[in-house]
Amino acid sequence: MRAGGRYVLYWAQMNRRVESNHALAYAVEVANSLKLPVLFYEGLTCSYPHANDRFHTFLLEGVPGTARCLQRRGMGYVFHLRRCRTDPNDAFYRLAADAAAVVTDDYPVFIAHDHNRSVPNKLAIPYYAVDSSCIVPMGHFTKQEYAAYTIRPKIRKVLDECLQPVKIPHVRYRFTDVLPALHTPVTKSNITGLAAACQIDHSIPPSTEYRGGHDEAKRRLRYFLENNLRRYAKLNREPSAHATSGLSPYLHFGHISSLEVALAVREYAAEHKLIADEFLEQLIVRRELAFNFARFSPSLDSLDALPNWAQRTLAEHAGDRRDPAYTREQFEHAATHDALWNATQTELLTRGVIHGYYRMYWGKKILEWSATPEEALATMIYLHDRYALDGRDPNTYTNILWCFGLHDRPWSERKIFGKTRYMNLEGMKRKTDVDAYVQEIV
DNA sequence: ATCGGCTCGCGCAA
DNA sequence: TGCGCGAAGCCGAT
Numbered sequence: 001m002r003a004g005g006r007y008v009l010y011w012a013q014m015n016r017r018v019e020s021n022h023a024l025a026y027a028v029e030v031a032n033s034l035k036l037p038v039l040f041y042e043g044l045t046c047s048y049p050h051a052n053d054r055f056h057t058f059l060l061e062g063v064p065g066t067a068r069c070l071q072r073r074g075m076g077y078v079f080h081l082r083r084c085r086t087d088p089n090d091a092f093y094r095l096a097a098d099a100a101a102v103v104t105d106d107y108p109v110f111i112a113h114d115h116n117r118s119v120p121n122k123l124a125i126p127y128y129a130v131d132s133s134c135i136v137p138m139g140h141f142t143k144q145e146y147a148a149y150t151i152r153p154k155i156r157k158v159l160d161e162c163l164q165p166v167k168i169p170h171v172r173y174r175f176t177d178v179l180p181a182l183h184t185p186v187t188k189s190n191i192t193g194l195a196a197a198c199q200i201d202h203s204i205p206p207s208t209e210y211r212g213g214h215d216e217a218k219r220r221l222r223y224f225l226e227n228n229l230r231r232y233a234k235l236n237r238e239p240s241a242h243a244t245s246g247l248s249p250y251l252h253f254g255h256i257s258s259l260e261v262a263l264a265v266r267e268y269a270a271e272h273k274l275i276a277d278e279f280l281e282q283l284i285v286r287r288e289l290a291f292n293f294a295r296f297s298p299s300l301d302s303l304d305a306l307p308n309w310a311q312r313t314l315a316e317h318a319g320d321r322r323d324p325a326y327t328r329e330q331f332e333h334a335a336t337h338d339a340l341w342n343a344t345q346t347e348l349l350t351r352g353v354i355h356g357y358y359r360m361y362w363g364k365k366i367l368e369w370s371a372t373p374e375e376a377l378a379t380m381i382y383l384h385d386r387y388a389l390d391g392r393d394p395n396t397y398t399n400i401l402w403c404f405g406l407h408d409r410p411w412s413e414r415k416i417f418g419k420t421r422y423m424n425l426e427g428m429k430r431k432t433d434v435d436a437y438v439q440e441i442v
Numbered sequence: 443a444t445c446g447g448c449t450c451g452c453g454c455a456a
Numbered sequence: 457t458g459c460g461c462g463a464a465g466c467c468g469a470t
Contacts, residue, residue: 146452149462237464286463309450360464402463409462412448419449421465431464445470456457 005036005100005125007076007175011092012042013112014105015132015254016062017214018069018168023130025168027103028075030128034100037175039076041095042066047085048111050386052201054352058389060194061212062255063186069214073168076175081184084199091182096123105254106131108138108295109394134288135259136162144296146307147407151289159284163262207352210249210389217250221261225268233278239355240436245279248353249389251287252396258283282356287395289407294394301381301397303373303404310405313418314373320416326369328379340425340434341365343441345383350441352389356399357432363403364423368416373404 008031010024018024024040031038044059045051063079070077080091096102106129107113120127131137136155145151186194196202210216224245228235235243250256262283269276297305303314326336334345344362348354354362363380370376380400384391402408403420410419428434 147462150452281463307451357464364465407463408465409451410449411465412467414466421463423465427464427466443470445468447467447469448465450462452461453459455459 004098005034006098006177007031007037007039007100008034009095009099009102010038010040010075011102011104012040012254013115014107015257016042016059016066017254017256018066018073018075019214020132020166020257020260021168021254022132022166023103023105023128024132025166026128026130028169028171030101030103032169032172035173036100037074037076037173037177038171039078039095039099039175040066040070041078041080041092043080043082043091045082045089046198046200047082047089049392050201051198052204052386053195054204054206054387054389056195056198056200057191057206058210058212058249058352059253060186060191061216062214062253064188065213065215067186074171074174076177076179078180078183079186080182081186081194081198083197092119093122094182095180096125099125101126101128103128103130105129105133106138107133108291109300110392132166132257132259133254134291135159135262135284136288138288138291138295141292141295145289145292147409148285148289151292152285155285155288163259163266165263166257166259204387207249207350207389209351210246210353212249212253212255214250214255217247217256220246220250221256221264225264229265229268229276229279230272230274233275236278236282237357238432239358240433240440244356246353248395252390252393258287290394290398293398293401293406300394300401301377303377305401306405309410310408310420313410313413313420314404317416317418318372322369322371322416324369325371328375328382331366331369331379332383336365336369338365338425339438339442340428343438346441348383348387352387354388355437358428358437359399360403361423361425361428363400364417364421367403367420377401377404 008027010027015021027038067077105112116129136158228243231243235241251258265276265279299305303311334342336342344354344358366380367376370379384396405420408421411421413419414422
């Protein structure tokens with residue numbers, strides 16, 4: 001290792017948290033063995049796709065808590081905000097120049113995946129990418145899984161040994177340097193101003209419901225445990241009951257780890273004699289199936305990623321007449337004939353998420369009412385990438401492609417859908433309180 | 443209210 | 457090679 005390094009640099013690309021972070025724990029371990037402190041680096045640019053006030057605000061809201069937590073543990077912190085696209089984008093490399101080693105997040109897709117392939121070649125120091133996104137490390141699975149039933153037994157087998165709290169070692173060498181000039185202090189009161197000063201899309205406001213940060217995630221987790229875990233199995237498909245955890249934005253930004261959630265749920269369930277299987281199925285099996293898909297599928301945003309039967313059947317029905325047929329703009333503005341569908345889209349526009357069950361309906365109807373399956377897929381991805389706090393995530397892409405048959409099975413043939421699963425408004429009315437939801441949203 | 447059929451293919455048992 | 461079964465389905469028959 002390089003002798004001249006002044007610290008070990010942890011680069012928070014996806015997991016923007018201190019607690020329950022395997023990669024940060026590893027950074028401390030490396031630093032302790034090198035007799036060096038740890039510097040935690042987190043950047044925010046204005047050049048990511050669809051950069052807007054909603055995403056910026058959520059992410060900025062996590063920064064003060066991260067700063068507090070790091071200070072308590074004796075680690076340094078640089079949060080670098082790049083306000084304009086013309087600002088230099090070299091904060092990471094400037095910090096890496098004084099580092100003895102870099103530790104960052106292993107991640108299967110998007111920019112972090114690209115970084116983890118290209119950045120090490122530009123550095124003369126060790127570069128470690130550590131998986132702290134999943135409970136069973138992604139590397140445990142050697143192939144693309146076909147569906148939940150194929151990955152479930154493999155997860156079960158190793159789950160107990162993986163469900164262990166992350167132990168961040170005691171920091172032996174505290175970070176005492178003066179913070180580099182690259183740091184942007186963030187407080188509760190300057191977040192709005194910081195977002196406003198950035199060269200991003202200001203037409204999409206912060207979520208009306210979700211404030212970012214690990215503390216807020218923990219508050220929601222606590223609320224879920226005390227009020228909804230016992231109702232979850234029965235009511236997780238009743239959107240008006242608000243029985244779900246609402247943690248998906250926090251999981252997406254890495255403000256909380258699925259491991260921390262799973263451990264808390266398990267403990268609470270044991271203490272109160274509750275069955276948490278349904279929730280843990282979502283949190284672990286479904287989520288890690290999505291990461292497995294992201295890791296092994298050659299593409300995430302194309303119908304090519306679908307199983308053969310689904311590609312075949314959608315192609316056979318590509319020429320079916322669509323009636324009604326809507327454009328992306330009509331979908332975006334929640335301007336269809338269907339009040340429930342419009343409400344789901346309105347929830348996305350205002351809150352930045354759609355309830356998991358209605359999101360299936362949302363997607364199935366976009367498939368039904370778009371000129372082609374390809375156009376439907378592009379519309380869904382666009383709307384999630386732009387508005388969803390849990391968008392741009394392996395889960396999002398997997399959930400969207402599920403609407404086209406991914407990880408699902410064939411059903412009776414019908415128009416447009418072919419053999420992919422069909423959903424309709426009657427079913428939603430039969431099984432959920434559509435009116436209550438529509439009234440709440442509109 | 444409840445049930446079987448729809449339809450493909452994975453992975454395990456044999 | 458055969459066989460059971462699978463994220464949230466619908467639909468018609470009973």
